[in-house]
Amino acid sequence: MKKRLALFALILLMVVTTACSSGSKNAGGSSDDKGDSGEWKPDKPIEIVAPSGAGGGWDTTARMAAKMFNEAGIIDQKIGVVNKEGGGGSVGWAYVASKEGSPYNLFVSSPPLLLVPLNGQSKYDHEDFTPLANVIADYAAFAVKADAKWDNLNELFDDMKKDPSSITVVGASAPGSMDHIQFIKIAKAAGVDITKIKYVSDQDGGALTSLLNGSVDVYSTGVAETVEQVKAGKIKVLGVTSEERLEGDTLSDFPTAKEQGIDATFVNWRGFFGPPKMDKAAVKYYEEKFKELSDSKEFAEVREKYGWDEMYMDSEEYKKFLDEQKEEIKGLLDDLGLAK
Amino acid sequence: MDVFHGLIQGFEIALSFQGLMFVFIGVVVGTVIGMIPGLGPITAIAVMIPITYGMDPAIALLLMAGVYYGAAYGGAAASILLNAPGTSEAVATTFDGYPLAKQGHAGKALALSAIGSFVGGTISIILLTFLAPTLAKVAVSFGPPEYFALMLLGLTAIASLSEGSTIKALISGTIGLMIATVGIDAQTGTARFTFGNAHLLEGIDFLVIALGLFALAEVASLIKNRKEKATNMHSVGSLKLTKAEAKEVAPTMGRQSLLGFLVGVLPGAGGTIASFMAYISEKKLSKNPEKFGKGAIRGVAAPESANNAASGGAFVPLLSLGIPGSGTTAVMLGALIVLGIQPGPLLMNDHPDVFWGVIASMYIGNILLLILNLPLIPYISRILLVPRQLLISLIIVFCIIGVYAVSFSTFDLYLLLGFGVLGYVMRVIKFPAAPMLLAFILGGMMEQAFRQSLTISNGSLSIFVTSPIAAGMLLVAFLAFLVPIIKSRKSKKNDPAENNKSA
Numbered sequence: 121m122k123k124r125l126a127l128f129a130l131i132l133l134m135v136v137t138t139a140c141s142s143g144s145k146n147a148g149g150s151s152d153d154k155g156d157s158g159e160w161k162p163d164k165p166i167e168i169v170a171p172s173g174a175g176g177g178w179d180t181t182a183r184m185a186a187k188m189f190n191e192a193g194i195i196d197q198k199i200g201v202v203n204k205e206g207g208g209g210s211v212g213w214a215y216v217a218s219k220e221g222s223p224y225n226l227f228v229s230s231p232p233l234l235l236v237p238l239n240g241q242s243k244y245d246h247e248d249f250t251p252l253a254n255v256i257a258d259y260a261a262f263a264v265k266a267d268a269k270w271d272n273l274n275e276l277f278d279d280m281k282k283d284p285s286s287i288t289v290v291g292a293s294a295p296g297s298m299d300h301i302q303f304i305k306i307a308k309a310a311g312v313d314i315t316k317i318k319y320v321s322d323q324d325g326g327a328l329t330s331l332l333n334g335s336v337d338v339y340s341t342g343v344a345e346t347v348e349q350v351k352a353g354k355i356k357v358l359g360v361t362s363e364e365r366l367e368g369d370t371l372s373d374f375p376t377a378k379e380q381g382i383d384a385t386f387v388n389w390r391g392f393f394g395p396p397k398m399d400k401a402a403v404k405y406y407e408e409k410f411k412e413l414s415d416s417k418e419f420a421e422v423r424e425k426y427g428w429d430e431m432y433m434d435s436e437e438y439k440k441f442l443d444e445q446k447e448e449i450k451g452l453l454d455d456l457g458l459a460k
Numbered sequence: 461m462d463v464f465h466g467l468i469q470g471f472e473i474a475l476s477f478q479g480l481m482f483v484f485i486g487v488v489v490g491t492v493i494g495m496i497p498g499l500g501p502i503t504a505i506a507v508m509i510p511i512t513y514g515m516d517p518a519i520a521l522l523l524m525a526g527v528y529y530g531a532a533y534g535g536a537a538a539s540i541l542l543n544a545p546g547t548s549e550a551v552a553t554t555f556d557g558y559p560l561a562k563q564g565h566a567g568k569a570l571a572l573s574a575i576g577s578f579v580g581g582t583i584s585i586i587l588l589t590f591l592a593p594t595l596a597k598v599a600v601s602f603g604p605p606e607y608f609a610l611m612l613l614g615l616t617a618i619a620s621l622s623e624g625s626t627i628k629a630l631i632s633g634t635i636g637l638m639i640a641t642v643g644i645d646a647q648t649g650t651a652r653f654t655f656g657n658a659h660l661l662e663g664i665d666f667l668v669i670a671l672g673l674f675a676l677a678e679v680a681s682l683i684k685n686r687k688e689k690a691t692n693m694h695s696v697g698s699l700k701l702t703k704a705e706a707k708e709v710a711p712t713m714g715r716q717s718l719l720g721f722l723v724g725v726l727p728g729a730g731g732t733i734a735s736f737m738a739y740i741s742e743k744k745l746s747k748n749p750e751k752f753g754k755g756a757i758r759g760v761a762a763p764e765s766a767n768n769a770a771s772g773g774a775f776v777p778l779l780s781l782g783i784p785g786s787g788t789t790a791v792m793l794g795a796l797i798v799l800g801i802q803p804g805p806l807l808m809n810d811h812p813d814v815f816w817g818v819i820a821s822m823y824i825g826n827i828l829l830l831i832l833n834l835p836l837i838p839y840i841s842r843i844l845l846v847p848r849q850l851l852i853s854l855i856i857v858f859c860i861i862g863v864y865a866v867s868f869s870t871f872d873l874y875l876l877l878g879f880g881v882l883g884y885v886m887r888v889i890k891f892p893a894a895p896m897l898l899a900f901i902l903g904g905m906m907e908q909a910f911r912q913s914l915t916i917s918n919g920s921l922s923i924f925v926t927s928p929i930a931a932g933m934l935l936v937a938f939l940a941f942l943v944p945i946i947k948s949r950k951s952k953k954n955d956p957a958e959n960n961k962s963a
Contacts, residue, residue: 348804
């Protein structure tokens, strides 16, 4: 109770101080507000929630950001990463949603923040939180066995148009979630009847196995998951969902869907959010800090190491981007009859 | 020769000061965590991941591997001493381990499990060392229809696990299958049998059911029978096996290690199926199958050899293909990615230090575990010397902590209590609980594999017979199911009195 009271008092104090200073900030102009007395600064450790178990994409992003913030000296306060696993993210989101107004509880997220609520499995979606900044982008890859008869996406989609029942797509997530939707989006743009696509979900790590032993035909996954298998000559990537070819060894060999004449992309964006009703001054603080992080050479090395793309958006851009993405995904789910 | 060259390189890493230290830390942490019901290897490794940031990847993986097989070692203790299996791999160990402890042979049961684990672990590492690249093909030979057949084969154990009425065992198994359907369905994303309760979206956790049906039900029985002065439970007994006993379990450990390793190689199958299959096959092979479930030493040696061998087998797909074979190795794979190593078919060439370092460290880790565990047995089993009132409270506390540590949800505690009551009622009306738990463990995976197969085949059941592996296993499964039923029909006809008893 004491802790909560203290926190409440702190928040109250902050609200009061920022409310008082907001006038002066506006007067000071938005271009340069360093030295502004109303600026918010963390005065205790910051917590970043990864709404998944340790070791996944969210966890890696959160931990790397936390580490680089401190190593590059961008934020001096300690940053702790906490794993809140469960419900495809909804457990972690519910936790952060309960921290209304706190500028010390951030979380990392990606398209599931839109998909999971649309599938009816979380009562919180991106509109309930305060978008701070998007940081990186990752892309989907569609792979087939190395000796498969298709050499590009158009050959595959042509066969799918002729006989949709002959081709099975596998992914590691449930229907209506990322691995499924990313494939649907590209297939739709190519003119395939998406209601006829056979999608199998394998959530116990067997998706790649099923592809390798020929049980299924196409593996819808992230770009990074395919690289080692391609290098070993086990699978080939028919297409990736980025705007332009990716950079890097092996990665640059993957053709985009766009260059194959299919006008669609899918971005696995990853960024940071705060609890509902986070204070504007704190949002501004984090926006700037994430920008600094994104521009730092330390984080550039991290991006290179994990094969991520740079994709910075500030709070406002991010919000707009998410609203658009949500509409788009909702349309796809409606077509599939999966929207709830 | 490449193998030996690689092994030498591996031992250089594993025997370095840092290597030895982290293998030691890994196996100690693994054993301790394995002993506490509720803290399985997945939790342990997830806790380790943040510690490994910035570590040399080879050292980080050998630390996590140590935790992994260390937990498989330690998992037997709670099963044998408290009838509280902390992981699904350790369920089969309770069947004969706990009766042995009740009869005052806790020391022997624990020694058997330690030795069985050592044998299983060592045999699987040797196979891993020499056959990993060859076995990689086996690892990917199973698709959805084959997995369905394998799970169904595992389910036939229900018939073997039933004492007395097969019908009761089947009812119990059916309830288990029903419980497995609770939660979000992976193939459609629909919530099933959740009654709008968000706590049920993830399904019911294994621990809730296992600790409820086994441990809490046992506690209730202990309370009810508190006046009886029967048990020898307060004595631990000798650790030593007689020559005859050693002779009896040696072939068991050998063959079940092989079986366990092979099942472990298959991604997704893992230690649970391996331990159940080992238990059942050993019962079938035994000349005195009626002794199983009442404290047969082979009933402890078989699952313990198999589940440890399976944890070694799970490294085959992980190291040679970059495919995780179990939930725990999936977490390890994630940790490797965080450390900047993308595991895949080229791991052995690109990062021989990681590949061979881990394998070499497992030889050392297994020896360390045996040296650590054997002398500890008298101390661990002292828990039985605790006065019964205290022991009972202790078991309840362990169960509650275990369940709460998984989900941090009080709803699960009510469920635990519910399953405890159910388990006790089932005991009173003589319904076996093991088939329910087994069906629950296998049911979820079996259903997914079944529906994946049917999606692939556009709804045609022929997919299950066109694959020779699947067809073969299905045939064995049906035989295993039918033979006992026919047998019991025959014996019932011969003995109508028996019929009345079981009805």
